[in-house]
Structures are given as C-alpha cells and as structure tokens.
Amino acid sequence: MSEQYDRYLEEHEQEHLEALxxxxxxxxxxxxxxxxxxxxxxxxxxxDRLRALGVPEVELLETERNPVVFGHWHVDxxxxxxxxxxxxxxxxxxxxxxxxxxxxxxVLRNGRIYARGASxxxxxxxxALCGVEALVRTRGxxxxxxxxxxxxxxxxxxxxxxxxxxANREKLAxxxxxxxxxxxYGPEQPSVTLSTKGLxxxxxxxRTAATDLHSGQxxxxxANAVQTLAQLAATFHTPDGKVxxxxxxxxxxxxxxxxxxxxxxxxFEEREYLNSVGARALWGEPGYSPLERAWARPTLDLNGIWxxxxxxxxKTVTPCEAHLKITCRLVPDQEPEEILRxxxxxxxxxxxxxxxxxxERFPGSARPFAIRRDHPALQAARAVLxxxxxxxxxxxxxxxxxxxxxxxxxxxxxxxxxxxxxxxxSRVHAPNESYxxxxxxxxxxxxxxxxxxxxxx
Amino acid sequence: MSEQYDRYLEEHEQEHLEALxxxxxxxxxxxxxxxxxxxxxxxxxxxDRLRALGVPEVELLETERNPVVFGHWHVDxxxxxxxxxxxxxxxxxxxxxxxxxxxxxxVLRNGRIYARGASxxxxxxxxALCGVEALVRTRGxxxxxxxxxxxxxxxxxxxxxxxxxxANREKLAxxxxxxxxxxxYGPEQPSVTLSTKGLxxxxxxxRTAATDLHSGQxxxxxANAVQTLAQLAATFHTPDGKVxxxxxxxxxxxxxxxxxxxxxxxxFEEREYLNSVGARALWGEPGYSPLERAWARPTLDLNGIWxxxxxxxxKTVTPCEAHLKITCRLVPDQEPEEILRxxxxxxxxxxxxxxxxxxERFPGSARPFAIRRDHPALQAARAVLxxxxxxxxxxxxxxxxxxxxxxxxxxxxxxxxxxxxxxxxSRVHAPNESYxxxxxxxxxxxxxxxxxxxxxx
Numbered sequence: 065m066s067e068q069y070d071r072y073l074e075e076h077e078q079e080h081l082e083a084l085x086x087x088x089x090x091x092x093x094x095x096x097x098x099x100x101x102x103x104x105x106x107x108x109x110x111x112d113r114l115r116a117l118g119v120p121e122v123e124l125l126e127t128e129r130n131p132v133v134f135g136h137w138h139v140d141x142x143x144x145x146x147x148x149x150x151x152x153x154x155x156x157x158x159x160x161x162x163x164x165x166x167x168x169x170x171v172l173r174n175g176r177i178y179a180r181g182a183s184x185x186x187x188x189x190x191x192a193l194c195g196v197e198a199l200v201r202t203r204g205x206x207x208x209x210x211x212x213x214x215x216x217x218x219x220x221x222x223x224x225x226x227x228x229x230x231a232n233r234e235k236l237a238x239x240x241x242x243x244x245x246x247x248x249y250g251p252e253q254p255s256v257t258l259s260t261k262g263l264x265x266x267x268x269x270x271r272t273a274a275t276d277l278h279s280g281q282x283x284x285x286x287a288n289a290v291q292t293l294a295q296l297a298a299t300f301h302t303p304d305g306k307v308x309x310x311x312x313x314x315x316x317x318x319x320x321x322x323x324x325x326x327x328x329x330x331x332f333e334e335r336e337y338l339n340s341v342g343a344r345a346l347w348g349e350p351g352y353s354p355l356e357r358a359w360a361r362p363t364l365d366l367n368g369i370w371x372x373x374x375x376x377x378x379k380t381v382t383p384c385e386a387h388l389k390i391t392c393r394l395v396p397d398q399e400p401e402e403i404l405r406x407x408x409x410x411x412x413x414x415x416x417x418x419x420x421x422x423x424e425r426f427p428g429s430a431r432p433f434a435i436r437r438d439h440p441a442l443q444a445a446r447a448v449l450x451x452x453x454x455x456x457x458x459x460x461x462x463x464x465x466x467x468x469x470x471x472x473x474x475x476x477x478x479x480x481x482x483x484x485x486x487x488x489x490s491r492v493h494a495p496n497e498s499y500x501x502x503x504x505x506x507x508x509x510x511x512x513x514x515x516x517x518x519x520x521x
Numbered sequence: 522m523s524e525q526y527d528r529y530l531e532e533h534e535q536e537h538l539e540a541l542x543x544x545x546x547x548x549x550x551x552x553x554x555x556x557x558x559x560x561x562x563x564x565x566x567x568x569d570r571l572r573a574l575g576v577p578e579v580e581l582l583e584t585e586r587n588p589v590v591f592g593h594w595h596v597d598x599x600x601x602x603x604x605x606x607x608x609x610x611x612x613x614x615x616x617x618x619x620x621x622x623x624x625x626x627x628v629l630r631n632g633r634i635y636a637r638g639a640s641x642x643x644x645x646x647x648x649a650l651c652g653v654e655a656l657v658r659t660r661g662x663x664x665x666x667x668x669x670x671x672x673x674x675x676x677x678x679x680x681x682x683x684x685x686x687x688a689n690r691e692k693l694a695x696x697x698x699x700x701x702x703x704x705x706y707g708p709e710q711p712s713v714t715l716s717t718k719g720l721x722x723x724x725x726x727x728r729t730a731a732t733d734l735h736s737g738q739x740x741x742x743x744a745n746a747v748q749t750l751a752q753l754a755a756t757f758h759t760p761d762g763k764v765x766x767x768x769x770x771x772x773x774x775x776x777x778x779x780x781x782x783x784x785x786x787x788x789f790e791e792r793e794y795l796n797s798v799g800a801r802a803l804w805g806e807p808g809y810s811p812l813e814r815a816w817a818r819p820t821l822d823l824n825g826i827w828x829x830x831x832x833x834x835x836k837t838v839t840p841c842e843a844h845l846k847i848t849c850r851l852v853p854d855q856e857p858e859e860i861l862r863x864x865x866x867x868x869x870x871x872x873x874x875x876x877x878x879x880x881e882r883f884p885g886s887a888r889p890f891a892i893r894r895d896h897p898a899l900q901a902a903r904a905v906l907x908x909x910x911x912x913x914x915x916x917x918x919x920x921x922x923x924x925x926x927x928x929x930x931x932x933x934x935x936x937x938x939x940x941x942x943x944x945x946x947s948r949v950h951a952p953n954e955s956y957x958x959x960x961x962x963x964x965x966x967x968x969x970x971x972x973x974x975x976x977x978x
Contacts, residue, residue: 261737265835274799279822280718280850280921284814285794287804290823294754294845301748337742342731342841345875347744357741365736366747367838368829373846378722378883380848380922381824384799388751389830391837393737418802426835464737465837 069198069512073505076198080508081172083113084190087152088170088179094130094153094220103216106152107131110189110214117197118205119212125232127224130216134235137210143519145209146441147236147478148196149468150189150244151218154181155493162495176498184492185245187499188484188507189214192244195511207519211238218245218468221428225468229475240441240479241472242514247486249330251500254449254457256442257482259359262394262432263465264404264425268296268411271420273384276372283382287418290371293386296421299414300364300390305349307364309410315397319360326459327355359461363393364407393463400429433469435479444517445481452510483514526655526969530962533655537965538629540570541647544609545627545636551587551610551677560673563609564588567646567671574654575662576669582689584681587673591692594667600976602666603898604693604935605653606925607646607701608675611638612950619952633955641949642702644956645941645964646671649701652968664976668695675702675925678885682925686932697898697936698929699971703919704943706787708957711906711914713899714939716816719851719889720922721861724881725753725868730841733829740839744875747828750843753878756871757821757847762806764821766867772854776817783916784812816918820850821864850920857886887924892936901974902938909967940971 073080092106093099107124114122114135124131130153138145157167157180165171170179177187199206213236217224229236249255272287302308319327332355334346348357357363371386373379392403408423415421435442437459449457469480485503486492530537549563550556564581571579571592581588587610595602614624614637622628627636634644656663670693674681686693706712729744759765776784789812791803805814814820828843830836849860865880872878892899894916906914926937942960943949 263837265837272800272804277798278921279820279824279848280919281815282798282920283820283822283850284805284818284920285803285811286798286800287802288823290826290845291754291758294751294823294826295758295760297748297751298755301752303752341734341739341743343729343743343875344877345744346742347729347875348741354742358738361741363736363740365740365837365839366745366751366829367736367836368831368840369747369751369843370827370831372823372825374825374827374844378846378848378885379824380720380722380822380850382822383825386826387831388747389835391736391835393740418800418804420801428835462737463739463741464735 067512068202070509072198072202073194073508077505080194084177084187085170087186087190088181089168091157091168092153092181092216093156094217095156103130103153107133107216110152113193114212117193118200125228127217127228129224132216132228133212133214135210135212137206139205139209143208144239145211145237146515146518147211147213147238147241147472148192148244149213149241149472149480150192151185151215152189153216153219154184154186155219159495164496172501175501177501177504178496178498180497182497182499183486183490184497185218187504188244188246188486191485191504191507192511194508196515198508199512199515207516211236222468226471226475229471233475236476238476238478240439240481241476242441243469243480243482244484246482246484247488247490249458249460251487251503252453254453254455255460256446256449256457258437258459258461259396259432259434260462260464260466260469261362262398262400262430262470263391264394264400264429265389265391266404266407266426267424268293268388268390269385269422269424270296270371270387271385272418276384277382279380279382286382287416288382289386289419290383292416292419293369293371293388296411296414297366297369297388299410300366305347307362309364309406311406312362312364312403315399315402316362317396319356323360324356327353327359330355330458330460358463360395362395362398365391365393367391393465394432396432396434398432400431404429430465430467431470431474433466433473433480435481439479439481441479441481441518445483445514448510448513448517452506452513483510524969525659527966529655529659530651530965534962537651541634541644542627544643544647545638546625548614548625549610549638549673550613551674552613560587560610564590564673567609570650571669574650575657582685584674584685586681589673589685590669590671592667592669594663596662596666600665601696602668602694603972603975604668604670604695604698604929605649605701606670606698606929606937607649608642608672609646610673610676611641611643612676616952621953629958632958634958634961635953635955637954639954639956640943640947641954642675644961645701645703645943648942648961648964649968651965653972655965656969656972664973668693679925683928683932686928690932693933695933695935697896697938698933699898700926700937700939701941703939703941704945704947706915706917708944708960709910711910711912712917713903713906713914715894715916715918716853716889716891717919717921717923717926718819719855719857719887719927720848721851721857721886722848722883723861723864724883725750725845725847726842726879726881727753727828727844728842728877729875733841734839736837736839743839744873745839746843746876747840749873749876750826750828750845753868753871754823754826754845756867757823762804764819766821766863768863769819769821769860772856772859773819774853776813780817781813784810784816787812787915787917815920817852819852819855822848822850824848850922851889853889853891855889857888861886887922888927888931890923890926890930890937892938896936896938898936898938898975902940902971905967905970905974909963909970940967
C-alpha cells in the first residue's frame with residue numbers, strides 16, 4: 065500500500081540524490097589532519113540540512129576534535145523520544161589507484177552510488193533524514209519527539225563520544241536510540257541486530273636474559289624467550305579451540321533454545337564462506353555453530369607475535385625477549401576489566417620461573433551490548449521490516465564492537481536499535497565503496513514507517 | 522726448563538709484535554664488499570710471511586671469493602704431516618663508536634693487544650707462525666712435515682671451504698689438522714677441545730587464510746595463524762625442556778661415566794654465569810648438568826617467531842600467516858639431514874587440518890665433530906699443556922659449530938686438534954677485541970713444544 069510519504073520520496077528522489085552527492089563531495093576523513101576543515105564543513109552541511117528540514121533546535125556540540133551535530137524536535141509530551149545516531153566523518157580514501165572513479169566525486173552506476181562514505185555512513189545518515197523529511201512534509205511534523213546526534217569521530221574510534229554524552233546527559237535524554245549506522249544481512253534479507261561484542265586488549269612480554277645469546281653457547285642452558293612465549297601462548301586455548309583462561313566463560317549468558325533457533329534460521333553457506341577468505345576449514349569452539357561462535361560466544365584472539373630473528377635465512381640466536389598481542393571479544397555479561405584480570409592471573413600461573421613475564425593492559429575497553437528482544441522499539445523495527453520486505457526479518461548479531469551502543473545504554477539508559485541499510489558487498493573502508501540506490505529508497509521509506517509506528521496512539 | 526726457542530722468542534718479541542700489528546692494520550673484513558682488496562692484501566701478507574719463514578712451497582689457492590694461503594714444508598718421509606689451519610679474515614668492526622681505540626690501529630695497553638682480529642684469528646694465527654719460526658731458526662727446519670691452510674672466509678661461513686678442500690685433496694693430505702683458531706677455558710685453565718656441535722636449520726610457515734581478517738567477524742570461525750603456530754611451536758619441547766621430536770635423541774652417543782667425570786671437573790659458577798647474561802635461572806634438559814647440556818646434548822632452538830600485528834597499541838586482526846625459525850645443535854652421531862626429516866615429520870603430525878603448514882630447509886648444515894680421546898695428536902697437546910702450565914688441562918667441548926673440523930675429518934680423514942689461545946674475555950666479534958700478550962707468548966712457545974713433541978723418534 066503506497067503512502068503519501070512514498071510518493072513524496074519518489075517525486076523528490078533526484079533532488080535528494082543531488083543533495084547526498086553534495087555531502088559525499090566533502091572529503092571529511094577524520095583520520096587525516098589536512099582534512100579537519102572539510103570535517104567541520106560536513107558537520108555544518110548536516111546542521112544546515114536539519115534546519116532546512118524544520119528542526120527547531122540545531123547546534124554543534126564542540127568536543128576536543130570534531131563537533132557533534134545535535135538537533136531536537138519536540139512535538140508532544142505524550143510521545144516517546146528517539147535519538148537518531150549517525151556519523152558524518154569517513155575513512156581515508158587510500159589506496160586511490162584502486163578506485164574506478166574518484167572517491168569524492170560520487171557517481172550513480174549500475175544502480176549503485178559509488179563514493180567514499182556512500183554507505184558508511186553518509187548514505188545511511190542521509191536516507192534517514194530523507195525519511196524524516198518525507199514524514200514532516202506530508203504530515204506537518206514528526207510523529208514522535210526526535211533528537212539527532214551525528215558525530216564526526218566514528219572512524220577514529222570516537223574518542224570524544226563518552227565525554228560529550230556525559231557532559232550533555234539531559235540534553236540527550238531519550239527513550240531509545242536509533243542507529244542510522246549499520247546494515248542488513250543481505251539485499252533481500254532484512255534483519256534486526258540484537259547484540260555487539262565488547263573488547264579488551266593487552267600485550268604479554270617475556271624476557272629471559274639481558275641480550276640475545278649464541279645458541280651454541282647458551283641454547284641448552286638459558287631459557288629461550290620465543291620458546292617460553294610460544295608455550296605460554298599455547299595455554300590460552302584448549303587444543304579444540306575453547307578459551308582456557310580460568311573463569312573466562314563464568315559470566316557468559318548461555319544461548320537460550322529460542323536464540324539458537326533464531327541463529328540457525330540464518331542462512332550460512334560453509335563452502336562459499338571459506339572461499340571468500342581463502343581458508344581450508346572452519347575452526348572454533350566446539351559445541352556451537354559458526355554463527356553462534358561469531359555472534360554469541362566470546363573469543364580470545366592472538367593478534368600478533370614477535371621475537372628473535374625474523375630476517376632471511378639463518379641466525380643461530382637464543383632470543384632474550386618475545387611479545388604477544390591479545391584482544392578479547394566479549395559477550396554479555398563479561399566485563400572487560402575483569403577479563404583482563406583473569407588473563408593476568410592466567411599468565412602469572414603459567415609463567416615459568418626462568419622468565420620475567422609482564423602483562424601490559426591497553427586502554428579502549430568496550431563493554432558488550434545487547435538489546436532485550438522484547439524491547440518495543442525493536443519489535444516495531446521488526447514489524448516495519450516484515451511489512452516492507454514481505455518476510456520475517458532475521459535476528460542477527462555483530463561479532464564486531466560498536467562502543468557507542470553500550471555508551472548510550474550506560475550513560476542515557478537508552479537501548480540502541482540498529483536501523484540502517486549497509487550491505488555486505490558495500491566495500492566500506494575499502495576502494496569503490498558503494499550504496500545501492502534500491503537500499504537508499506528502502507531506508508528512507510522504512511524511516512517514514514518506523515517513526516510512524518513508534519508513535520503512541 | 523728454558524729452551525733455545527724460548528730465548529729466540531724473547532729476543533724477537535718486539536719484532537714479532539711489530540709484524541703482528543702490520544697484519545692487524547689490514548682491515549680484512551670479509552663481509553664488507555668494499556674491503557675485498559684488503560682481504561686479498563692480508564692473504565698476500567700471510568703468504569709472504571710463510572716465504573720469509575722458509576716454507577718452500579707457498580701459493581694462493583683461488584676460490585670463488587677469497588684465496589686460501591697454502592704452504593707446504595716437507596722435511597722427512599718418516600715424520601707425520603700436520604696441517605695448520607687458521608683464517609686471516611676478520612669480522613666487520615661496527616659499531617665503531619664503542620671502540621676505545623680504532624679497530625685497525627692496534628695498540629698494546631695493560632698487557633693486551635687491542636684490535637679487530639687481535640684474538641680472532643690473526644693473533645692466534647701469527648703466534649703459531651712465530652712458534653714455527655722459532656723452531657726453524659733454532660733447529661734449521663720443522664720437526665715434522667707441515668702444511669699451512671689459512672682461509673679468508675671464516676667470518677662469512679666458509680662457503681668456499683668444502684669445494685677448495687675437495688678440489689685439493691692430495692695437496693692437502695695430512696695425518697691430522699692443528700687449528701690455530703680456538704681458545705682455552707681461561708687464562709690459567711689450559712684445556713683441550715674434544716668436540717663441536719653440528720647444525721641444521723629450517724623455517725616453519727603457517728597459513729590459515731588469504732589475508733588477515735577482522736577478529737570480530739572471523740576470530741571465532743577461521744583459525745588464527747599465530748595461535749596455530751604458537752601451539753605447534755610449543756610441541757617441540759616437553760614442558761621440562763627435552764626436545765619432543767620423535768627420534769631426535771635416537772642416534773645421540775650417551776656420555777660415558779668417564780666423560781661425565783671429565784665435565785664435572787670443569788669449574789662452573791652458576792651465580793656468576795647467570796649474572797653474566799642477565800638471566801634469572803638456569804634452564805634445560807633434565808638429568809644433565811649445565812655444561813653437559815651445553816657441550817654434549819643436542820638442542821632444538823627457536824631462533825625467531827613472527828606473525829600478525831607487531832606495532833604499538835591494538836589492532837583487532839586475526840592473522841593469516843605466521844613463521845618460526847628453528848636451528849638444531851647436534852652431537853655425534855646425529856645427521857643434520859635426518860634431523861630435518863624428523864622435524865618435517867613432527868610438523869606434519871602436529872599440523873592441524875585448518876592450516877597450510879610448510880617446512881623450508883636452509884642450506885649450510887654441518888655435522889657434529891669429535892676427536893677420539895686417545896688420538897696421539899690430542900694426547901701430545903695435553904702433555905704439552907700439562908708441562909707448560911704445571912697442571913692437568915681440562916677436557917672441554919664447544920657448544921658452537923665449526924664446520925671446518927668435520928669437513929677436514931670427512932674430506933681428508935684427518936682429525937682436528939684445537940690448539941690456540943683465545944680467552945672468554947677476548948670480546949671476539951665485538952668492540953674492543955683484545956689478546957693478552959701473555960697468551961701470545963704462551964701460544965708461540967706451545968707451538969715450538971707441540972711440533973717437537975709430535976715428531977717420531
């Protein structure tokens with residue numbers, strides 16, 4: 065059933081695409097110091113767009129680096145308040161030579177918009193604004209109270225996010241957050257996202273002597289740091305792939321039969337999956353399916369290792385030091401700091417007397433995030449998707465970490481509903497990033513429906 | 522009892538030191554391409570010295586790089602033939618800023634000669650020549666038939682040694698080899714060397730995917746190459762330090778009670794030893810003393826390891842490849858190529874199905890070397906040392922590898938007696954290399970006595 069706002073969107077599509085292309089032309093790569101002026105220009109462009117939309121309160125919340133574009137449109141005390149989250153900064157475009165058309169000269173080709181930020185996150189952010197616009201132009205005002213929060217540091221790890229949210233708790237107060245950053249499981253696979261993983265990181269350092277030693281003179285008598293570290297590194301997992309750190313799984317919420325059924329309903333083609341990464345076989349914790357492991361089981365990952373001689377050929381050295389990088393992906397209710405303590409205890413228990421072994425904690429921990437499956441805003445999203453696609457959306461989870469979701473939950477008491485249309489083949493962060501025009505249309509229409517559906521009778 | 526040759530050496534000491542300093546001034550660093558002319562100059566200097574000594578046949582045996590200085594003095598068919606081995610090339614002098622006086626401007630200071638090559642091996646080589654000279658000048662000719670073989674590639678791994686020996690088997694034929702390269706256990710600790718270890722080397726490569734992967738997306742599902750390699754690396758040893766490769770010890774000649782007593786007689790100060798390398802505790806195969814392990818037990822050494830992220834901070838990557846360098850120090854009767862095969866079998870047995878694991882063999886294997894303890898030339902050396910020092914020499918072994926000893930044994934059927942006066946504190950290969958004047962005197966006198974003692978009645 066076509067609605068008024070759908071017709072509005074159809075009639076204004078050309079105009080909307082032109083505006084989106086304007087935004088995409090601004091090279092707002094937050095990681096590049098020489099692009100700081102462009103990053104601010106993008107913030108101002110988004111703020112102007114909110115004003116043009118009719119948002120009564122629009123301002124830039126300044127941070128130590130890039131401002132948050134904030135907007136507030138209060139329509140009715142009786143209605144809930146949603147905060148729409150997104151980001152206007154993008155990844156740097158390198159390597160430039162791999163782009164078929166220049167990253168900051170957007171083009172529409174074969175039904176896709178190609179540009180850096182086309183999907184992540186300018187395309188998604190702007191599609192949400194088009195949805196709001198269509199609703200406002202056809203109804204006169206939003207169906208619920210809206211806040212807008214568009215940051216400019218997502219691609220550099222959102223260093224200002226915690227401080228700016230904490231400093232503006234009242235201003236940002238809302239019932240839930242809608243993330244215009246994220247995606248669907250596939251082009252014809254609508255999905256809702258139930259959780260993201262947490263993260264903590266550390267480095268293990270082993271020292272066995274003051275300097276590297278001659279393996280003929282000392283190899284049989286003084287401990288080898290590479291060997292010591294390898295043996296220590298091997299203790300973190302059981303041979304079949306479980307994490308072997310005492311207590312690691314203690315706080316993990318086990319999957320319910322309902323959750324397992326939900327994940328089992330998600331299509332997973334093993335051969336295709338292996339081919340896509342050039343791997344021989346699947347690997348991981350026994351007793352769980354690949355998607356269960358990726359989405360709902362915690363991991364301890366050895367990200368890097370080094371020590372001793374790494375050049376060409378042979379050097380008969382007994383290395384005196386070696387190093388190991390570790391990160392953990394965490395699930396509810398694991399606490400990053402507690403996991404780091406368990407790792408330290410594990411290392412202390414397994415460190416041999418002949419070595420000095422230290423654990424260096426890294427900052428940047430993030431807690432896992434999960435939304436209650438009966439959260440009304442999630443249920444509403446599910447219903448809108450069911451309606452729009454004519455089929456039941458999949459319940460998916462993210463193995464990656466989006467600190468923002470947990471920060472909003474903790475600081476504002478507001479759960480996040482991911483409602484965006486990034487696709488697995490969008491090549492975000494890579495050359496030739498794109499966004500399907502069809503998804504742009506779907507997302508705008510979906511926002512009209514979703515915001516309407518969230519209104520109380 | 523002072524001999525005529527001792528007086529000769531005393532009277533000509535100043536002259537000999539001046540000549541040695543001449544040789545030390547030639548920067549014959551074989552590893553440095555820009556020093557090739559100097560390396561040849563050193564060869565010619567040594568050849569001239571042999572001629573001046575009265576050696577009837579002197580020639581340069583050309584190789585692909587640096588010539589071997591060869592000399593032959595046949596005195597009597599009834600007498601044995603000894604081949605005196607040494608090398609005229611030196612290690613590069615870097616780092617120059619750590620030298621108290623320039624490496625190629627020899628000086629005598631506090632009873633020591635300081636220069637690159639002062640000990641290794643120009644000092645030792647020249648002291649042997651002084652001994653021969655004293656004998657010849659006081660007796661008219663050597664007491665036995667002598668051959669001289671001074672190479673110019675020892676410090677770059679003697680690549681031409683095998684070919685040049687094989688090509689000159691008849692010319693080089695001898696009853697035994699005397700090495701003027703090597704040392705004593707300590708300044709007042711005369712010693713004879715019974716064995717050196719063999720060597721073989723390889724690299725283990727692990728691959729689990731085509732590229733490094735996102736640990737949130739793939740960490741729970743695709744194998745981590747660093748983790749896989751660490752677990753593989755940990756299988757090479759038992760937790761208490763034995764090599765866990767099947768068959769590794771099968772061919773090892775066990776120490777006899779006599780040999781163990783011999784090693785136990787060598788002084789070893791644990792605390793001092795640990796302090797000298799900055800280590801906390803001794804380590805190694807149980808059931809053997811530190812010196813037994815260093816000298817007479819084979820080892821498998823992990824020389825280096827690398828894979829994944831090795832920079833500052835955190836990168837949440839699941840590494841797709843990782844690498845491990847391995848060398849083994851071998852004892853009689855282990856065969857390098859067989860040990861490499863056992864390692865390959867071990868890796869094949871422990872490689873998991875989810876990884877592509879390869880073993881890359883490196884060239885440059887060396888067999889272990891040992892001399893029979895009742896070898897007449899060894900017994901003669903022992904007797905000369907006993908006489909010179911007034912005490913029984915220690916029987917020691919080298920944990921390091923000197924391929925030359927085994928090459929002479931195999932190609933010429935001639936065992937090597939190490940008869941040189943390098944000291945543990947000589948800083949060979951390091952800045953401020955030195956040679957004690959006292960050892961220079963001792964070595965020259967010892968050669969007079971040794972060559973005399975080797976003559977048949």
